[in-house]
Amino acid sequence: MPLQKSSRQGFTLIELLVVISIISVLIALLLPAVQSAREAARRIQCVNSLKQFTLALHNYHDSHGSYPAGYRYKTNYVWGGFGWGTAILPNMEQSNLYNALNIAFPAWHESNQTICKTHMQFFLCPSDETSAYGLLDRDGLKFSMSSYVASFGPGDMDLNPDDNRGVFYRNSRTSVSMIPDGLSNTLAVGERHNGEFEVHTGTDHGHIVAETVWAGAIRELPDDDHAHTTLFETGNGPNSREMNDKNCACRHPGVCNFSFMDGSVRVLKQSIALPIFQSLSTRSGGEVISAESY
Secondary structure, three states: OOOOOOOOOOHHHHHHHHHHHHHHHHHHHHHHHHHHHHHHHHHHHHHHHHHHHHHHOOOHHHHHHHOOOOOOOOOHEEEEEEEEHHHHHHHHHHHHHHHHHOOOOOOOHHHHHHHOOOOOOHHHOOOOOOOOOEEEEEEEEEEEEEOOEEEEOOOOOOOOOOOOOOOOOEEOOOHHOOOOHHHHHOOEEEEEEEEEEOOOOOOHHHHOEEEEEEOEOOOOOOOOOOOHHHHEEOOOOOOOOOOOOOOOOOOOOOEEEEEEEOOOEEEEEEEOHHHHHHHHOOOOOOOOHHHHHH
16 A cells, blocks of 8 residues: 655744744733833832831931931041941841941941941842942942932032031931921932943043942041942932932932832932922922922
8 A cells, every 4th residue: 555645744934934023023022011010020129128218217216316327427537437327227127237336446447347248138229230239349348339328418418518408417416306398308218329320421520430338438538528328419310411429320210219208209200300309308498399390
């Protein structure tokens, strides 16, 4: 009996190319949606961290009668540096870490290196890949990076580190009664990644690399507070093209997350008007700010 030919045939080259093209189109359509969902999840985690910080700041206030200093300073830098991030460690369930600090010496002393190099997840925004478990190196000492800075206000922290228009500054002891603008109208903590600013087009090319750590104001020069490692000023808007290492910047597209002193967390657009942003950073400026303006 003669063999019968099989009626089954394989795919032709054209059919395979069509199938591959359809799969490629589907991937191209789905990928942005997947990336958007991932970014939304990262932003939720970032918002939760900011809420925790503000709750910890209020718990500190309940215990000490004021919010923690933006950072501590003593003449000639013989002591200090430790900032708000260090002060709230006990309120973030990190009492053991806080108790291990040798506060008789400054934050940049070798005896505090083990603690200051400790990475903590809640100080890292998941969208900030630059800061993830990175270390800032200063004079041979290392400090764990962070994605968050507290609000100094609209002043210049280099020229006047004692400017008290914001909630946090050098040796600050701000209390609720010292914020007549209202807690819901006053910035507390914002975002700043580490590394070079991607959008920078300004002329201040000596300050285009952000340096942010949780420990505090890490001294580099004898006459420089280096307050920007733990605080932000509102001289430029978030992610501004004119920004420097004292401003706010994040990896969220077009926006940055900020906590307010009442514990709320709000999204501020990159396009926010600078006068509005600066008004939000003062605690007693007497400005009238509509929620529709940001």
